[in-house]
Amino acid sequence: AQKVTQAQTEISVVEKEDVTLDCVYETRDTTYYLFWYKQPPSGELVFLIRRNSFDEQNEISGRYSWNFQKSTSSFNFTITASQVVDSAVYFCALSEGPNDYKLSFGAGTTVTVRA
Amino acid sequence: ETGVTQSPTHLIKTRGQQVTLRCSSQSGHNTVSWYQQALGQGPQFIFQYYREEENGRGNFPPRFSGLQFPNYSSELNVNALELDDSALYLCASSQTGTFNTGELFFGEGSRLTVL
Numbered sequence: 001a002q003k004v005t006q007a008q009t010e011i012s013v014v015e016k017e018d019v020t021l022d023c024v025y026e027t028r029d030t031t032y033y034l035f036w037y038k039q040p041p042s043g044e045l046v047f048l049i050r051r052n053s054f055d056e057q058n059e060i061s062g063r064y065s066w067n068f069q070k071s072t073s074s075f076n077f078t079i080t081a082s083q084v085v086d087s088a089v090y091f092c093a094l095s096e097g098p099n100d101y102k103l104s105f106g107a108g109t110t111v112t113v114r115a
Numbered sequence: 116e117t118g119v120t121q122s123p124t125h126l127i128k129t130r131g132q133q134v135t136l137r138c139s140s141q142s143g144h145n146t147v148s149w150y151q152q153a154l155g156q157g158p159q160f161i162f163q164y165y166r167e168e169e170n171g172r173g174n175f176p177p178r179f180s181g182l183q184f185p186n187y188s189s190e191l192n193v194n195a196l197e198l199d200d201s202a203l204y205l206c207a208s209s210q211t212g213t214f215n216t217g218e219l220f221f222g223e224g225s226r227l228t229v230l
Contacts, residue, residue, distance in 0.1 A: 037221075
């Protein structure tokens with residue numbers, strides 16, 4: 001069975017602070033994919049990143065960065081110099097294969113960035 | 116915008132009724148997945164359709180059913196509505212095959228309230 005745990009329910013920061021969202025996953029598969037999605041108040045989930053289980057390189061995209069560590073089954077997400085527009089619910093998710101869109105989502109972390 | 120459109124955006128039903136939700140996938144996408152998101156929780160996978168056939172199902176009873184049409188649009192039908200069916204129903208389209216990137220494109224959802 002797959003399971004994704006996002007231990008932080010809510011995080012509140014002041015603009016320009018860095019914020020790190022934790023994600024811990026469980027799977028018996030050796031091949032799997034990890035995702036992060038952002039859900040603004042409008043409701044649609046916005047894709048941020050997909051990482052496969054064989055690629056442990058950290059990734060940076062603008063103010064976003066991801067730290068994937070198989071040894072601790074974690075896939076953490078950091079927003080650097082947060083902005084008010086980053087306020088949203090962020091979900092970590094897991095799937096078993098490239099054509100398997102049965103994503104198992106965590107419960108989400110609500111990020112509030114105050115001006 | 117993702118190009119995935121869902122209708123209706125909001126609806127209210129009473130217990131025992133039936134509901135049909137509709138989704139138009141992004142142009143060029145051949146796979147549609149449906150997710151249920153209860154308030155304050157992460158989305159839960161309902162099922163996926165590929166080439167008009169159900170291609171994977173989550174832990175949902177048979178009263179949740181779906182269709183995919185030749186133009187890849189899709190419907191989610193729920194019979195004998197229960198109070199716990201109140202949720203945001205999200206449709207996601209993707210491309211299964213050579214050009215697969217593993218990204219799901221979500222619509223803004225249909226919010227169903229069951230009274």
